[in-house]
Amino acid sequence: MKDETSVKLADSILTKVWEIADSYYPKGDWAHGRSHIERVLRTALEIGNREGADLEIIEISAILHDIFASKEKHFGVEGFRHEIEASKEARNILKTLGLADKTVDAVCHCIESHRKRTGKIQPQTIEAKCLFDADKLDCVGAVGIVRSAFMALDHGQEFYKQEDIDDYERRNIRPDGTIIDYAQHSSNLEYELSLKEVAKRMYTETGRKLAKERSSFMDEFYSRLGKELKGIL
Numbered sequence: 001m002k003d004e005t006s007v008k009l010a011d012s013i014l015t016k017v018w019e020i021a022d023s024y025y026p027k028g029d030w031a032h033g034r035s036h037i038e039r040v041l042r043t044a045l046e047i048g049n050r051e052g053a054d055l056e057i058i059e060i061s062a063i064l065h066d067i068f069a070s071k072e073k074h075f076g077v078e079g080f081r082h083e084i085e086a087s088k089e090a091r092n093i094l095k096t097l098g099l100a101d102k103t104v105d106a107v108c109h110c111i112e113s114h115r116k117r118t119g120k121i122q123p124q125t126i127e128a129k130c131l132f133d134a135d136k137l138d139c140v141g142a143v144g145i146v147r148s149a150f151m152a153l154d155h156g157q158e159f160y161k162q163e164d165i166d167d168y169e170r171r172n173i174r175p176d177g178t179i180i181d182y183a184q185h186s187s188n189l190e191y192e193l194s195l196k197e198v199a200k201r202m203y204t205e206t207g208r209k210l211a212k213e214r215s216s217f218m219d220e221f222y223s224r225l226g227k228e229l230k231g232i233l
């Protein structure tokens with residue numbers, strides 16, 4: 001059980017972490033900015049609560065997990081991995097704030113292992129699994145659809161493209177799973193190539209349950225959208 005001092009210390013650190021993190025996140029970016037972080041945080045805490053995880057580790061990790069996501073998407077630098085760079089930066093930030101090494105290590109592991117398609121580091125702890133699942137859940141369901149519309153707009157993409165998935169994958173997806181030209185991507189292609197199977201990639205029971213619910217809604221949406229666009233519905 002925490003004493004009052006440690007709770008106050010944690011609260012003040014969280015305020016500082018938020019202040020620092022805010023300077024990295026683009027303003028008004030519903031897909032990757034502060035609103036994504038707040039949604040992931042709420043979902044990760046809900047999963048963490050049900051899974052018996054350390055909520056303080058989850059909270060700090062969620063706040064910092066995407067501080068370099070916009071850098072990666074805008075520059076499209078091959079080899080730049082936002083989860084690895086964010087983990088290194090988070091280590092510096094948290095050490096400067098005086099957090100214990102054990103906490104810093106736990107947070108950094110959550111951040112470095114949160115990436116979906118191309119993650120080379122798999123989540124090993126329950127906190128990292130909760131963050132991973134919550135981050136992926138933000139890509140599916142009603143939230144996922146709205147988010148992907150913002151992303152399509154941001155990257156100058158069409159929202160929906162009729163493509164042969166195998167051809168498209170050969171043409172625009174690198175062997176490590178990263179996208180070559182974001183402008184060629186679209187919301188439904190992302191769904192077909194990655195999000196459709198999101199429930200299978202969940203690490204926690206709670207995440208899997210939520211992912212199935214959200215995915216079935218998304219499935220219905222794209223199926224209907226495809227028919228409406230063909231003019232048959």
Ligand SMILES: [Fe+2]
Nearest residue numbers: 065066069115
């Ligand atoms: Fe990310």
Ligand SMILES: [Fe+2]
Nearest residue numbers: 040065066135
């Ligand atoms: Fe994220």
